Amino acid sequence: MDIFVQQLINGITLGSIYGLIAIGYTMVFGIIGMVNFAHGDVFMVSAFIALIAFLVLTTWIGIGSVTLALFIVLIVAMALTAVLNWGIERLAYRPLRGSFRLAPLISAIGMSIFLSNFIQVAQGPRNKSIPPLLSGEFVLMDGGGYQVTLSYKQIMVWVVTAVLLACFWWVVSRTALGRAQRACEQDQKMAALLGVDVDRTISITFVIGAALAAVAGTMYLMYYGVISFADGFTPGVKAFTAAVLGGIGSLPGAVIGGLLIGLVETLWSAYFSIDYKDVAAFSILAIVLIFLPQGLLGRPEVEKV
Amino acid sequence: MALRAARDAAIWGGVALAVFVPLIGLQAVQDIRGELRLDTRWPLLVVLVAMVVGGSLVNSLLIAPWRERRGRRVPHENAALARAAAAFGRWFPPFAVGFVIVFPFLALWLTGMQGSVKWIDNFGIQILIYVMLGFGLNIVVGLAGLLDLGYVAFYAVGAYAYALLAKEFGFSFFTLLPLAGILAAFWGIILGFPVLRLRGDYLAIVTLAFGEIIRLVLINWVPVTNGYAGISGIPRPTFFGIPFNASDEGFAAVFGLEFSPIYRGIFLYYIILALALLTAFVTVRLRRLPIGRAWEALREDEIACRSLGIDTTTTKLTAFAIGAMFGGFAGSFFAARQGFISPESFTFMESATIVAIVVLGGMGSQIGVAVAAVAMIGGTELLRELDVLKEVFGREFDPTQYRMLLFGFAMVLIMIWKPRGLISSRAPSVFLKERKAVAGSLVKEGHG
Amino acid sequence: MAVAPPLLRVEHLTMRFGGLVAVGDLGFTARRGEITALIGPNGAGKTTVFNCITGFYKPTEGRIAVVHGEAGLWDELEALTRRGDRHLTLANGGLFLLERMPDHLVSRQAKVARTFQNIRLFSGMTVLENLLVAQHAPLMLASGFSLLGVLGVASYRRAERAAIDKAKHWLALTGLLDRADEPAGALPYGAQRRLEIARAMCTDPVLLCLDEPAAGLNPRESAALNELILTIRDRHATSVLLIEHDMSVVMEISDHVVVLDYGVKIADGTPEEVRNDQKVIAAYLGVADDEVEAVEAEVGL
Ligand SMILES: Nc1ncnc2c1ncn2[C@@H]1O[C@H](COP(=O)(O)OP(=O)(O)OP(=O)(O)O)[C@@H](O)[C@H]1O
Numbered sequence A: 001m002d003i004f005v006q007q008l009i010n011g012i013t014l015g016s017i018y019g020l021i022a023i024g025y026t027m028v029f030g031i032i033g034m035v036n037f038a039h040g041d042v043f044m045v046s047a048f049i050a051l052i053a054f055l056v057l058t059t060w061i062g063i064g065s066v067t068l069a070l071f072i073v074l075i076v077a078m079a080l081t082a083v084l085n086w087g088i089e090r091l092a093y094r095p096l097r098g099s100f101r102l103a104p105l106i107s108a109i110g111m112s113i114f115l116s117n118f119i120q121v122a123q124g125p126r127n128k129s130i131p132p133l134l135s136g137e138f139v140l141m142d143g144g145g146y147q148v149t150l151s152y153k154q155i156m157v158w159v160v161t162a163v164l165l166a167c168f169w170w171v172v173s174r175t176a177l178g179r180a181q182r183a184c185e186q187d188q189k190m191a192a193l194l195g196v197d198v199d200r201t202i203s204i205t206f207v208i209g210a211a212l213a214a215v216a217g218t219m220y221l222m223y224y225g226v227i228s229f230a231d232g233f234t235p236g237v238k239a240f241t242a243a244v245l246g247g248i249g250s251l252p253g254a255v256i257g258g259l260l261i262g263l264v265e266t267l268w269s270a271y272f273s274i275d276y277k278d279v280a281a282f283s284i285l286a287i288v289l290i291f292l293p294q295g296l297l298g299r300p301e302v303e304k305v
Numbered sequence B: 001m002a003l004r005a006a007r008d009a010a011i012w013g014g015v016a017l018a019v020f021v022p023l024i025g026l027q028a029v030q031d032i033r034g035e036l037r038l039d040t041r042w043p044l045l046v047v048l049v050a051m052v053v054g055g056s057l058v059n060s061l062l063i064a065p066w067r068e069r070r071g072r073r074v075p076h077e078n079a080a081l082a083r084a085a086a087a088f089g090r091w092f093p094p095f096a097v098g099f100v101i102v103f104p105f106l107a108l109w110l111t112g113m114q115g116s117v118k119w120i121d122n123f124g125i126q127i128l129i130y131v132m133l134g135f136g137l138n139i140v141v142g143l144a145g146l147l148d149l150g151y152v153a154f155y156a157v158g159a160y161a162y163a164l165l166a167k168e169f170g171f172s173f174f175t176l177l178p179l180a181g182i183l184a185a186f187w188g189i190i191l192g193f194p195v196l197r198l199r200g201d202y203l204a205i206v207t208l209a210f211g212e213i214i215r216l217v218l219i220n221w222v223p224v225t226n227g228y229a230g231i232s233g234i235p236r237p238t239f240f241g242i243p244f245n246a247s248d249e250g251f252a253a254v255f256g257l258e259f260s261p262i263y264r265g266i267f268l269y270y271i272i273l274a275l276a277l278l279t280a281f282v283t284v285r286l287r288r289l290p291i292g293r294a295w296e297a298l299r300e301d302e303i304a305c306r307s308l309g310i311d312t313t314t315t316k317l318t319a320f321a322i323g324a325m326f327g328g329f330a331g332s333f334f335a336a337r338q339g340f341i342s343p344e345s346f347t348f349m350e351s352a353t354i355v356a357i358v359v360l361g362g363m364g365s366q367i368g369v370a371v372a373a374v375a376m377i378g379g380t381e382l383l384r385e386l387d388v389l390k391e392v393f394g395r396e397f398d399p400t401q402y403r404m405l406l407f408g409f410a411m412v413l414i415m416i417w418k419p420r421g422l423i424s425s426r427a428p429s430v431f432l433k434e435r436k437a438v439a440g441s442l443v444k445e446g447h448g
Numbered sequence C: 001m002a003v004a005p006p007l008l009r010v011e012h013l014t015m016r017f018g019g020l021v022a023v024g025d026l027g028f029t030a031r032r033g034e035i036t037a038l039i040g041p042n043g044a045g046k047t048t049v050f051n052c053i054t055g056f057y058k059p060t061e062g063r064i065a066v067v068h069g070e071a072g073l074w075d076e077l078e079a080l081t082r083r084g085d086r087h088l089t090l091a092n093g094g095l096f097l098l099e100r101m102p103d104h105l106v107s108r109q110a111k112v113a114r115t116f117q118n119i120r121l122f123s124g125m126t127v128l129e130n131l132l133v134a135q136h137a138p139l140m141l142a143s144g145f146s147l148l149g150v151l152g153v154a155s156y157r158r159a160e161r162a163a164i165d166k167a168k169h170w171l172a173l174t175g176l177l178d179r180a181d182e183p184a185g186a187l188p189y190g191a192q193r194r195l196e197i198a199r200a201m202c203t204d205p206v207l208l209c210l211d212e213p214a215a216g217l218n219p220r221e222s223a224a225l226n227e228l229i230l231t232i233r234d235r236h237a238t239s240v241l242l243i244e245h246d247m248s249v250v251m252e253i254s255d256h257v258v259v260l261d262y263g264v265k266i267a268d269g270t271p272e273e274v275r276n277d278q279k280v281i282a283a284y285l286g287v288a289d290d291e292v293e294a295v296e297a298e299v300g301l
């Protein structure tokens, strides 16, 4: 029981990170029907930006307050990653819009290879680790030698994720931008005829997706304290799995899918074997899709004859 | 126009500056105590940002207008172009086959015993493996229109099947080759059966997941696969029982030649060439059979297929199984050639590379796939060789580091340049009077 | 003239999509050698009926049966339904329960072919290839499920030549022989419609279901289409079930008309009977029955 609660806490933390990345996948898929393969690497790049911003703040400027430093790092990472993803969309995806369906996918795969190798060349192939931050924790339960703890870091991940998701939710459901996005999702041509600037809406979608991925990247760096150029792929694939699991195109689905994947992973590691945790996550995906092809919250696809 | 070009250049320069200041201008390096500190590289930053600005200017002042002019001109010379393409399609394959058949001797003649090892092994065999994989996946992606992002799984099945069975039971390469293919096809059917009902990108992601699952199992099932450490000492193929080694029973000794690794290289080269040609031949034949037409029809319109009495599930399964079988052949060849395999060789990157070869080549086109494999694999291998770059960028410049960087970037550029791949038109499988190529814009890409 | 035996019998067919009843308790019969027209205003549920007949939709309720050959097989209908089997095939014919069969078997075994309201050709394949895909099942058999075909045996080559001959026959009838090597997607609209019919005919159907074949055709093409449909009925032992909005086509060529409105059958009879039916006129004008005369006077009928 204690282990279960502890793994629940760990799983929700991990799941929040997956959920944040998954939103980027699901939004892009919803609006232009493309699997943005480079998104996992955008997440990884954002973690590097966060790392460097953090180093600038601590070693050069010498900010004492960790909270303030984290806040600035978060803003910087979000802004710069957003700019990066805006550029990627303009360069690699926009010229391919409306053409062959696989072309943007291949372009995205190329972009993903490029980004991870770019970081490898520019920042070196070795793991980068930062000293542990916010190292306190609450003891929630203490039963016979096994302590269930909730660390400050975990609280930080939860709070930041919750706050940003709330902001994000407000943007897509209450603002003109969100309406434009939903309009483009339904029918791009019609939306354009009605005066929606489709290009701009798509650009903003990429920007928002990148900003959320940067939140995930910053949280990932702070939580695990280590990042490498190869860390984009696995979280990326898992987040995409989460998006599909939740029902691709559905925003709450992405978050729920992320939490589920996080929980499956941590619980499986605790009760079965840590080696097969990724196998478990992917198997769940396969099983869900086979029995519920539209995912948990996705709209069922009607086959119009 | 100049104004717009300047504005674009400024925008891209700004983007580059924003991204490159932290990632290029600054570098997080570990010092002796293991702590991270920052190094600066401002000159490099300036150079790269200037390159981005220059690239943007070149694009908007030269490339974009040129593409626009070409785009407007195309309708006029369509007929001539089509005839040229048809002639190319007729004459290129026999010429290419002739060339690859004499290639090892050409290499021997031009570069000598020592020098040709590299050309035959690193280039010839390496490229042909990918040509073969591209042909195999072409059946699934190019003909049937099913996007399979986990093709490497079947490659792995073939490789491990050969490695384990050859080590365990001592069967020869040519016994195990068909067996490995059948095993891979069997896995194709097992994996395909539940997922082929899925539509569109779901299929892509589930196949990707299966590819990852197989790789993770290979990593973690240590008693059988030896995990990360992989399997070494895999028996090499022999020339009708004569091994290629320096012993007295070895190939060189038996034929009274001086021992050299080149003989094995040439032998392996012809094995993979034969396999690749077999794949091409079978694919060409299958395309002209009802099954091949059904694959292409499936790519065009699945619902219409069903209305014509085609069982789409079995049709997809055959495409999947046959594609997997060729992947399995290639895998067992790979294991036999390397003598060592580990899960590292079967990552998603491999699947992505093969898919990229198929799409860059032009879906469904065998010539396109072969050309794309030569360009992508040969190109990246060539980067290893370019010592010229060392002269330009200084001693410590290591071109191999930039190999994948350029590979990725080239993928993006080629897609922008030719979104439908190098050869986008489709050759009909049957004709009444005249074989006219079908324009790429009419050919659908499938929903999977 | 004696009444022809039934070929297709639809009974109590209901199709619901969530709360929407697209087809409600529909029953009608299509007879052998006849052209049966299914008409009704937009959204009446005609295409949905086709989708149920051809197996694309599983009906919520109802029975759809087809008999080949021996008409006496209709007597087996109740027994077959109770047994739970899909079909009963004898040497001299067969009885098929379409609502139990998956779509591809409806075409392959029950020999019911169809066209689509939104043309569904294999646009990147040539006209000839489209017609060969339609002969998939027999060719597959001839190619030994591809094994013999890969080896290039002579018997397969003969079968393929026969298939091409059949395709040529239909190309000649539909006036597409000159365009056999062109991609289907490059044909003009009218030719695409005819090609879709030719493709369906290449499956050797006993019943051909045409979903608005005259939509978008000019008068000359439309007249040619009438000829084609009549030829199919008279010379190829194929009965036709036709959805059509163009009343001139319906009145001219059909032997029997069924009228749907909001998924419910409102009339069933010869073209003359239907033409004069008050309910039909009301449905088409979109008014209640008792207002018909007033509206007719208004529009000057
Ligand atoms: N797959 C489906 N899911 C939900 N509703 C459907 C589906 N298919 C058809 N409908 C609905 O069923 C009703 C009947 O549609 P149907 O296409 O059969 O009409 P129709 O008579 O063919 O009309 P038209 O003359 O415009 O072709 C319509 O209201 C339609 O929206």
Ligand SMILES: [Mg+2]
Pocket: C046, C047, C048, C117
């Ligand atoms: Mg309709």
